[in-house]
Amino acid sequence: MTIQVSTTDARTARALELLATADRWLKITSKTDGRRYYVVPGSNGRVYWARPDACSCPDATHRGATCKHMVATALYVAKVNAERQPKRKASKRAPSFTRDASIGGTIAAPERARLVALADSIWGVDGE
Ligand SMILES: [Zn+2]
Numbered sequence: 655m656t657i658q659v660s661t662t663d664a665r666t667a668r669a670l671e672l673l674a675t676a677d678r679w680l681k682i683t684s685k686t687d688g689r690r691y692y693v694v695p696g697s698n699g700r701v702y703w704a705r706p707d708a709c710s711c712p713d714a715t716h717r718g719a720t721c722k723h724m725v726a727t728a729l730y731v732a733k734v735n736a737e738r739q740p741k742r743k744a745s746k747r748a749p750s751f752t753r754d755a756s757i758g759g760t761i762a763a764p765e766r767a768r769l770v771a772l773a774d775s776i777w778g779v780d781g782e
Pocket residue numbers: 702704709710711712713714721722723724
């Protein structure tokens with residue numbers, strides 16, 4: 655499992671902060687597209703609907719960036735999946751992340767698709 659987190663990359667640092675609040679995230683299913691999202695806290699008391707491949711925050715919707723919320727949900731999905739399969743070798747099952755210098759940190763499309771599938775497969779097994 656390779657996740658690059660840089661102390662000089664504010665986005666990944668904030669994603670880790672968000673990850674620490676994961677026990678308070680709500681899980682919702684969008685009536686619009688039928689997809690599942692985590693409700694994660696944003697700045698100024700806002701909340702955003704986030705999943706590893708999408709987020710309702712301005713960073714993602716207006717700038718098309720892989721925002722901290724998407725990174726945080728991707729990390730959370732990987733964490734829950736790792737905890738769920740303790741007998742399997744994490745090094746072969748856990749997702750890795752690659753960085754795209756053009757937007758300062760993103761999740762490569764194949765990895766993102768796998769994380770989305772993982773997110774769907776863990777739905778309902780992480781305590782709710
Ligand atoms: Zn976001």
